[in-house]
Amino acid sequence: MTDPTRVLIIDDHPLFRRGLSQLLELARSFALVGEAASGQEGIELARRLDPDLILLDLNMTGMSGVETLSTLRDLGIESRIILVTVSNAPEDLVAAIRAGADGYILKDNEPDEMLALIDAAMHGRTAISPELTSLLATALREERIVEQRSQVALTERETAILKYLAAGMSNKLIARELDIMEGTVKVHIRNLLKKLKFRSRVEAAVWAVANGLS
Amino acid sequence: MTDPTRVLIIDDHPLFRRGLSQLLELARSFALVGEAASGQEGIELARRLDPDLILLDLNMTGMSGVETLSTLRDLGIESRIILVTVSNAPEDLVAAIRAGADGYILKDNEPDEMLALIDAAMHGRTAISPELTSLLATALREERIVEQRSQVALTERETAILKYLAAGMSNKLIARELDIMEGTVKVHIRNLLKKLKFRSRVEAAVWAVANGLS
DNA sequence: ACATAACTACCCATTAAGGGGTAGATCGCC
DNA sequence: GGCGATCTACCCCTTAATGGGTAGTTATGT
Structure with a gap:
């Protein structure tokens, strides 16, 4: 034994x-x-x-x-x-x-x-x-329910901007990168935050990174 | 039956x-x-x-x-x-x-x-x-995120606050969580951004998430 | 006893971000 | 043609975040 x-x-x-x-x-x-x-x-x-x-x-x-x-x-x-x-x-x-x-x-x-x-x-x-x-x-x-966020239909532009967001970029930088006005970037950010039910760009960025949208 | x-x-x-x-x-x-x-x-x-x-x-x-x-x-x-x-x-x-x-x-x-x-x-x-x-x-x-202490010397408080940052929380929320003034949270954020050479909380949050700091 | 670091809290200031609106241009679709 | 969606750009305003300062307290080590 x-x-x-x-x-x-x-x-x-x-x-x-x-x-x-x-x-x-x-x-x-x-x-x-x-x-x-x-x-x-x-x-x-x-x-x-x-x-x-x-x-x-x-x-x-x-x-x-x-x-x-x-x-x-x-x-x-x-x-x-x-x-x-x-x-x-x-x-x-x-x-x-x-x-x-x-x-x-x-x-x-x-x-x-x-x-x-x-x-x-x-x-x-x-x-x-x-x-x-x-x-x-x-x-x-x-956690699967959280994944339903990825089911929400973001437009092409919004998805692109979310990626820049997940890189930690400011509105100004994103605007420069996409060659559009900073105000326009704000509009897209505003819309995607609303669609995904986030209360700030930080929440969105963190989520995007954690879910491999980097 | x-x-x-x-x-x-x-x-x-x-x-x-x-x-x-x-x-x-x-x-x-x-x-x-x-x-x-x-x-x-x-x-x-x-x-x-x-x-x-x-x-x-x-x-x-x-x-x-x-x-x-x-x-x-x-x-x-x-x-x-x-x-x-x-x-x-x-x-x-x-x-x-x-x-x-x-x-x-x-x-x-x-x-x-x-x-x-x-x-x-x-x-x-x-x-x-x-x-x-x-x-x-x-x-x-x-899926448990293991805390990886980074080589940069953050204080205990700064590390704690970085974690909340990585959860997407605002200064106000962090202050409420830690039961300190929002202004104090700002000080810590300012210091940790400087130490880690980040230009915004979003950069810090994204980095923290990508590097497994819950 | 003194120095240092850390945490706290406040002052000042500017810029960044968020939330609402209107509106024009373009495109695809019924 | 009209409709809706998308992208663009601007207006308004409020709140959040950032960057600088001083300063008190506590704990730790020299």
Whole structure:
């Protein structure tokens, strides 16, 4: 048998730490090496212990779970990190995944299921409670709605000007480039902002760059 | 008991159509109203029959599954559409979800599981084979913009403000976000523009986005 | 104790950008 | 011919952004 997985638990609820550690004991292949009651303390311990797995509570007073996670990753901690939470809010999940979580488990999952998910995370997969899968899909789909901006019919001139905008050029420069009056450029900018529902050239430029219209 | 779910199957493999239809027969709550062996034929039938559910093969010769799906959605077909496939390639999955799929099921799933997923899709959830969940997470994570500290020495505040700039925000909004005066934001902007040798916030924002500074 | 850097806040000024309008020229289409 | 879309150009005005200055506070290191 291989060495047990060295686990650190970060949660400000003593009772839940207790529950988790008992669950891990049951599974026998885990060794609890540390417990922390706050993000700061958890970060300290993580640096000192370099555990294989960190179980991290999302909803903590003071430093939140996602903040703690970000800090851990910034510090170069490469442990598998699983967020344990009662929240099924999409934004929490997406934020956690983006911040580098390896898993996202609901506290009310069955113990069996939790162990299975933890196991999945330890084997390199991203472990997410099945109830949350559709949330991920929704998050992806919402980005698709943003893409509908690219479906809006810009005229040839507007598209050209958006490209110059995405290069960071001022109205004056664009006018010189296209050999038209600056006022005319303003008209086109005004129209394209309205069509794409942007409130400023900066928003439009940022969007264009991020969507490869450079 | 409610009316059976009216199903259309689009797949160019006769054998698999057969298998699917038998599976649905078993479940009793489905009525197969049409079968198509190609994307074109499927679109025809979908328009005529307006089924409740469309099971669509991803890997078809000629018109692909995703193409067919896009066309169906463009035509205003509002049936639940589940892609059935052998592919576990992330890009296929992401493309399908983006194109408006309500589900994505692997052909080698157990019949029980397939029925459960189809049922989930019919109840408004996005049904995705559990094996694919981590792919979705990965897709999301790759879009996570990693902060790349540039070699130029920006202060902490300037870096923070550059991020907001890269989000297209105005001085006023940034000030509100950071809870400082708009004039102070202007100072920081002025300083960072000078340090990075930009002539406008748009140039800075465009550069920041292109260089992955969220 | 002193110097420095960073953050804050305000003063001044000019230019850039955004939002509304009218209007002429050109082109394709019913 | 008339209609609508597009591109052009100008009018108006308000707001946003930029570039310069001084200056107080805090923290950090010499």
